[in-house]
Amino acid sequence: HERLTRAQEDLQRYEEEGKTFYEELSTPLWEVGELERLAKDIEEYQQKESDLRLHVGALAAFDEATRQLACEMEGHLLESEQKSLTEQLDRLDEVRETRGAMQEQYNQATKSDALEKAEDAWAAAYAELEALRKEEVEGRFIFELAKIIQQESQSHHQPEILKRASSWLERITHNQYSLGIGDDEFVARSSTNGQPYTLDQLSSGTRVQLLFAIRMAFLEYLERESDHHYPLFFDELMANSDDERSLAIAQAIGEIVTERQVFYATAQADEVGKLKEVVGEEVRVIDLGALVIGHRQTKTPFKAVSIPTIEVPKPIDDYDEYATVLGVAGPDLFAPIGEIHSWYLLTDSKALHGLLKRTFMTAGQAARSSAQLQQRLQLLKRVQELAQVGRQRPLSRYDLVDLPSEVNTNTQAFQAIQGFLEEENRTGNDLVQAIEDGQIKQFREPSKSALLDWLYEEGWATDAKPYDLQEIIAHMMLEFTDLQIDSEESLVIQRYLSSLLN
Structure with a gap:
């Protein structure tokens, strides 16, 4: 029961x-x-509930804006965004791999001697190409001159240039060759066997000598009606030349200097040596580098100077009192923020003393020494911008530049404006008030409207209400969310702002 x-x-x-x-x-x-x-469905529900807790926990690591966005976006949009970001990350990984491969290739190239060998091969090929270019230029010059002489020979049996060139070639080669002309080009005739040689058959040194002979003949032909022999200027003719060509050049110059002055410019000591060896004592070497140094020494001789020692006052515990000792000036509302004293960026006398010992006297200089001071300078710059709102810069007559074309500056009214601004502490708002009250007589349109618009556009006048100290601090707190009222940055801001507005 x-x-x-x-x-x-x-x-x-x-x-x-x-x-x-x-x-x-x-x-x-x-x-x-x-x-x-x-x-x-209980197991599926429990699994989804577990997944939800995991996602909520992962989402908690993000800021409020991201969490809000995640709650508002639909699932398929989040999946699409995730897919897009994944693709971007994949492309970024590919770029990193490519960059790494290129870096490795560069490292291998710089470690091996392949690059050095390639540079040497390039230099050798360039020198060979330059030599071929010079030969080509010489050949073309001789060919063109031969055509001129050939045309002249059609009317004169013994062209003057040819006779002069032959005479010079005999002198330069010590009577080994004379010069003649064939059908289309010059020929050098050997005095030993009488055999004519074309340019292609001559050695490189003899070709250089023939070229000098033709140039000298052409120059003498141009001077035939003058009593003067003009000097010749050569610039490193022996550069990229072999020993045979260099010797031929030196011998040709040695023959030329017997009749006229020759200037040979070079930075190569071996070329000077070859000229001295062939020409002898006629060579006068002028070291332009030494002349430049001597000229500088004469123009600006060395003077010993005494460098004054800059004494930085030793730090004291009272930071405000240290400013008095240093002679820190008050901040100017409209001067560049970087020009204020470094004192405004710090709160410790010893730290400031360290900056001053490094001659970082201004805030702009001090800000380059650390990221923290750079951040503080930017904070003070923003404070200055807010403090300028509704407050006018002093306006003088010398600030009335680049005025609109409608403003007639040749009137008595404009002269009256300049006289008005000669008084101290005038502002753009003062001038606007004087114009509107009729204190400036006979100031008519369109000059009047154009000047008033200019004053407002350039910031000399304003209708804005100025912010007070607390309003500016409130703006800063809202704009810079990391700024704390009890931080050193906040102290720096309030100290600068109080000095600025008092």
Whole structure:
């Protein structure tokens, strides 16, 4: 009987609990099938609930704006954004790999001697090409001159230039060759066997000598009606020449200097040596580098100077008192922020003393010494900009430049404006008030409107209400969210602002 009673009590309790369960689910007792269906999905629900907790935990690492954006965006948009970012990261990885491969290739190239060998080969090829170019130029010059002489020979049996060139070639080669002309080009005739040689058949040294002979003949031909022999100027003719050509050049110059002055410019000592060897004592070497040094010494002789020792006052505990000792000037509202004293950026006398010992006297100089001081200077620059709102710069007559073309500066009214601005502490607003009140007589349109517009556009006049100290500090706190009221940066701002507005 007791067991039956307990079983009935348990059944009644189970029924009450079941009723309460269904009421909480807002599900009628007869919808048992729906509960059975939901029971089958319990594992999937638990898994999604676990995933949700993981995502919420991961999202907590981001800022509020990112979390808000994640809540507002739909799932497919987030997946699309994630796909786009993944593609960008993949491309970035590819770029990094390419850059790494290029860097490795560069390192290998710089470590090996392949680059050095390539540079040597390039230099040798360039020298060979330059030599070929000179030969080509010489050949073309001789060919063109031969055509001129050939044309002249058609009317004169013995062209003067040819006779002069032959004479010079005999002198330069010590009677080994004379000069003649064939059908289309010069020929050098050997005095030994009488055999004519074309340019291609001559050695490189003899070709150089022949070229000198023709140039000298042409020069003498141009001078034939003058009593003067003009000097010749050569610039490193022996550069990129072999020994045979260099010797031929030196011998030709040695013969030329017997009749006229020759200037040979070079920075190569071996060329000077060859000229001295061939020409002898006639060579006078002028060291232009030594002349320049001597000229500089004469023009600006050395003077010993005494460098004054700059004494920086030793730091004291009272930072404000240290400013007095240093003679720190008050800040100017409209002067460049970098010109204020370094004192405004710090709060410790010893740190300031260290900067001053390095001659960092101004805030602009001190800001380059550390990122913290650079940040503080930017904060003070923003404070200065806010303090300038609604406050006018002093305006003088000398500031009235680049005025609009409509402003007639040749009137009595404009002279009256200049006289008005000669008084001290005048501002753009003062001038606007004087014009509108009629204090400036006979100032008519369009000059009047043009000048007023110019004053407002250039910032000399303003209708804005100036911010007070607390308003500026509030602006800074809103604009720079990392700024704390009890930080050194806040102290630097308030100290500078108080000095600025007082």
